[in-house]
Amino acid sequence: NKKGGNQSSDIVVPLSKFKDTKTLYCLYDNMTGYYTDISETYGVIAAKISNSSATEITAKVYKVDSVSAENVFVYDCNGEQLTVSGAELSEDKSAAVITVSGGSLQKIPYTVKINNKTVTAVFDNDLIDEVYTYSGDDLGLTLDGTSASFKVWAPLATNVELLLYTDADSLSTAANKEVMTQDKTSGVWSKSSVDVSNYKYYQYSITTNGTTSKVCDIYAKAASGDSVASQIINIDDSSVKPENWNSNYYNPWADKSETKSYTEAVIYEMHIRDWSKAFGENNTGKFEEITAALSDSGAFANHLKDLGITHVQILPMFDYAEKNSNSNYNWGYNPYHYNVPEGRYVNYGTEKDGTDAVIQMREMIQAFHDAGIAVNMDVVY
Secondary structure (H helix, E strand, C coil): CCCCCCCCCCCCCHHHHCCCCCCCCCCCCCCEECCCCHHHCCCEEEEEEEECCCCCCEEEEEEECCCCCEEEEEECCCCCEEEEEEEEEECCEEEEEEEEEECEEEHEEEEECCEEEECCCCCCCCHHHHHHHCCCCCCEEEEEEEEEEEEEEECCCCCEEEECCCHHHHHHCEEEEECCEEEECCCCCEEEECCCCCCCEEEEEEEEEEEEECCCCEEEEEEEHHCCCCECCCCHHHHHCCCCCCHHHCCCCCCCCCCCCCCHHEEEEECCCHHHHCCCCCCCCCCHEEEEEEEHCCHHHHHHHHHCCCCEECCCEEECCCCCCCCCCCCCCEEEEEEEEHHHHHHCCCCCCCHHHHHHHHHHHHHHCCCCCEEEECCCC
């Protein structure tokens, strides 16, 4: 633990490393390395680019007696050396403030070398929103027939690719890859006019600080099973709406001739799994089982009305950060995708098609509304 009691992050050391020694050294805030000689920990520990013009670097150091423009070296992402115009230690000698010229946001991340130790200097996360802004409302997938545009805000990425898949059984290997282009001002990567007629799912391959990850689109509204990949779908299409959704959809609380005050609302918190099981011994906790309890016998709706309930507030029903097969009880406060319905509440068809989740959640909400009860979504951010 660091002095003051703050918990450090974990470090995992292979047992084989203790074959020739009983002592290893590592540094707080740099738990990625361990050393047999304490002198190996001396020098620069970590570094951040600490101003929006990428001309200032704040480096954490250990056992460094002095720094100067002559003994500090900085290189851009292409390996070109930048001019160090100034370097100064903090009073307690725990940090060095380094000023460089010739660098820019387009040349990050930098490499910083002090006392023959090097670290990667990444952009300070606190500055991201100050430097990269986007006011558009079209992030994610925009679908127009079989033509699609994709946008993702990844300002610190050095490369982004769009990965396209034909079906849920082939998500390990992309059927097609499209290189995306970055707008340096906003940090948005995009690819327009992509023919998606032969594809059903997509991911982004994002490289940041030398690490490449395949990820879903956080703006997706539907996904494959366990949200491995985002689904190419327009949820405003009639194919993913219950029957009469457009004409009959309304909020019972708002659809009144008289003026309502929020203080008149009586809100009842409920959990999908709990209440589905309450209405069927063999129920497994699905949207459809709540819909049936509301639509068939009306027992659930009558119970709520007897209590004077005007709204149900459903505990999180967006995608959880675990597999659908996980049967442990869950309130849902571990969000993974905020706009994708949670798969464990869905009766899927042969393929775990994400549109099944959208339709079945909508059918449940429609059943509540038909019963005269408004629906709130419990969310956690």
